[in-house]
Amino acid sequence: MAGNSGEPGRSVTSKVLAILGAFSVAHSELTLAQIARRTGLPVPTVHRLARELVAWGGLERLPDGTYRIGLRLWEIGSLAPQQRRIRQIAIPFMEDLYEATHGNIQLAVREGGEALYIEKISGRYAVPIVSRVGGRLPLHATGVGKILLAFAPQEVIDQVLTAGLARLTPKTIVMPGKLLRALAEVRRTGLAFCYEEMTLGSVSVATPIHGPDQSVIAALSIVVHSFPADAQRFAPAVRTAGLGISRQLARMDSAAPEAFARQVAR
Amino acid sequence: MAGNSGEPGRSVTSKVLAILGAFSVAHSELTLAQIARRTGLPVPTVHRLARELVAWGGLERLPDGTYRIGLRLWEIGSLAPQQRRIRQIAIPFMEDLYEATHGNIQLAVREGGEALYIEKISGRYAVPIVSRVGGRLPLHATGVGKILLAFAPQEVIDQVLTAGLARLTPKTIVMPGKLLRALAEVRRTGLAFCYEEMTLGSVSVATPIHGPDQSVIAALSIVVHSFPADAQRFAPAVRTAGLGISRQLARMDSAAPEAFARQVAR
DNA sequence: GGATGGACTTTCACCCAGTGAAACAGGCAT
């Protein structure tokens, strides 16, 4: 590249990606100056790159100058297959689970050291909870997180422990030893409980979703606002749904490798 | 940039975006060589840029070497607000509409000269149709498309007519004059019908969704596999749902500007 | 009212990051 100063060794691509990465659930609309601050890039650089992103449709700019994520990026993001496959198969099961329990049904995968929520069914009457589709929550303080962590490679567990277990409520597990024991129990039973460790008043049960190769690729959970006994009461239902989704995934895999592809071109 | 040859005047950013743009519904997994062909970029260039995208999480690479869209991109794409707001409000209405009719309920916005489907409710028992969330269909041959086109700026209409009206079935409207008359009728009635113009055996009714400023920002439709009379029978229900969504959007806008923001950080 | 601070935009001399042909390596047909 060039430029008479700045930090050499940073690729253009990394700058473009840093700009996209500056957007998050908590910051879905950003001004030019905010992007520059969040990325550490000089304002003119952000300006130039953002203009290209806008021209392409990856970002859009409001009359008042703020940037948002554009539809083009949503469209391309919706092609991400990890979640596409699983969602397509899991949604009917999740709907059944919702019908049966009227709790908050959630589906999450692990992305780095956090749980990324890829689908959620709350119905119109369910109580609001903190998770959000496309949002992230810590692994050590949620039902789905414990599942994902319990079946993650050892290095991920180490990494999470090293980073420290943030205390979110008085009931959050912050002692590494206690978490490790909990994870061992999760692996033994295939169930993870979470008793007000993320939010006071919320309890949840979660269960793993297995891919065709038996590895754990996602976690399914139900969150209710009541007493620990309820979480235990719903455990069999959640476990059954998880097994159902896993079985369906395996079946789809062996049978129709790309049966979806018949749909729509572009 | 540099490089001893190639097409000068093409920015690095445009190349990165071209790589992302190479992915589509019909091509959600691509090899290195395929990306190079689809973008017109030299293979080594794609190789280098794709590696950066993989490192960032925007793409992921399978053991066999094929690339797919990564979760990171899905996550950021899910922040696109145009669809986020509308979907959140529209989904309950769409569910009601599904309960009442058991047809395929769809929500689409206009992206350039095409209809982009942002939500779809088909239930488990509905017959399959060609649309797909994240997919595109032509404006002139679908119910939602006619709505979006009828209320689009004149230049978009001109552009679509200039590009030519592709014949998809014997019933597709391919005469510009006929389409213009149909659009005038759509504007008059607030309803668009589509009788097997996209797919033989499928008929649909669509209605506009208005933003707080009364502009048309989306279209809602129901697709059924039967006779034209059914489309007309469902018209009042679709119209009512459309008005309900529009009213709710306006109310949300004046009342709670960013009531969602209280949720989850990251 | 004019001074101050913040946001956004444009310019432009500087130069290094990006380039892609070419060569190499592996796989699979013929």
Place this chain on the structure above:
DNA sequence: ATGCCTGTTTCACTGGGTGAAAGTCCATCC
């Protein structure tokens, strides 16, 4: 063994990217 395809690495060359600096616009403050 030959051809053809894919993916990977190298490297001499150079023009696209750079960002401080200056300019513009608009609030807010004294």
